[in-house]
Amino acid sequence: MTTNYENLYEEIFQKIKENDRIIIHRHERPDPDAYGSQGAMYQIIKENFPEKTLITVGKDSPSLDFLFKNSEVTEEDYKEALVIVTDTANFPRIDGKLFTKNNFLIKIDHHPPLDNYGSINLVDTEVSSCSELIYNFYKYLNKKYNIKLNDEAAKLLYLGIVGDTGRFLFPNTSNNTLKVASELIKYDFNMSALLDKMEIISENIMRFRAFIFENYDVYQDGVAYLKITKEDMDKYGVDPGEVSTGVNLLRSLQDLYAWCFAIDEGNKVRVRIRSKGPVINTLAEKYAGGGHPLASGATVKNWEEFDDLLDDMARVVAEYLKENNIKLEN
Ligand SMILES: [Mn+2]
Incomplete structure (x- = not known):
């Protein structure tokens, strides 16, 4: 090769x-x-x-x-x-x-x-x-x-x-x-x-991880997301870069196929997308981003546009589940 x-x-x-x-x-x-x-x-x-x-x-x-x-x-x-x-x-x-x-x-x-x-x-x-x-x-x-x-x-x-x-x-x-x-x-x-x-993380990031687990939402079958506002980051004393490092933590959730973090950066919302099968970099490209088929980043202007991204992501996952004949557990 x-x-x-x-x-x-x-x-x-x-x-x-x-x-x-x-x-x-x-x-x-x-x-x-x-x-x-x-x-x-x-x-x-x-x-x-x-x-x-x-x-x-x-x-x-x-x-x-x-x-x-x-x-x-x-x-x-x-x-x-x-x-x-x-x-x-x-x-x-x-x-x-x-x-x-x-x-x-x-x-x-x-x-x-x-x-x-x-x-x-x-x-x-x-x-x-x-x-x-x-x-x-x-x-x-x-x-x-x-x-x-x-x-x-x-x-x-x-x-x-x-x-x-x-x-x-x-x-x-x-x-x-x-x-x-x-x-x-x-x-x-x-x-x-x-x-x-x-592996070493600061106490701020350790506590922020608890926030991740407490606050993520399941959008629909196979799709989850977490919105992180400026106030959240101020409260935990973490910056957008540190927040991004937590995106893989949701990986082990049952029935999850694609998920993302939406991080408020003031004039824009940066989105970190991960997948366990559905190809998500074409989706990321639609929203001013790109990356690998199973790990990408995108940028949306506001929370309304983030909702559009979530809808698109849900469609991609639903198609993937259908094509591969996958039935979710719950
Ligand atoms: Mn690399």
Whole structure:
């Protein structure tokens, strides 16, 4: 499966070799895969080309900045720089955009390719995570050019894969994902300490989780949602990013096929949609969003438009249940 991508791996590697200044970006509100893919890219280049100037860009996240911290950059830093963006589906989501049209841009991602903003676009939607894709890229370079992977890169990639697969629980976990994970844990890092650290949440978020379980609503058969207002977030002292991390908690509810969080961000409502079967990224695209078939995001203008989204989601789920002849338990 890696064969289709060898030309792109090759092109990217040549660009890396040619450039002495490389700046690596990720998406806004970074998750473990954003950190993992960006940080591992940095480590792989640093390990094999120590003479190059490398910078990682993007706002630090309090829950993940134990991994590494990013530096402040100015427009000056981008002169003659190659820019690599990992795990970021579309241009507006790139965190930090001080680069210009003069910068050669490489996109490395695993989301459906709606916006190929790169000069080179390495997009593989078959992998679980951008971290898995970076490992495939490394593996190719290792065979052909004896490129090395260090312990820090292995740790970051492992974390990214664990994050995007929900600890190997989601259906994006493939044979290759597990093979890659088994290669990564051969490196020297403390896996269980890392996972424990990822699990740690503040007391605010812990209490907010109780709010999630108390306040979600079942919209109709197979569909649930939770509305989160500004007042709710103020009450628990959590921000929209922290709220989003809870969306998978509803996953284990009996008879649930698709669900979402609607988070009030003042001038708009951001919607996090998850599914256990029905394809929801086409629905998300209808509402100014997109993503993976079973995990997407959308944006609606107000609560009225959110009701429309819920209606559409209910239709998608009802069709799915009918097509697959699924009878709900209750
Ligand atoms: Mn990802």
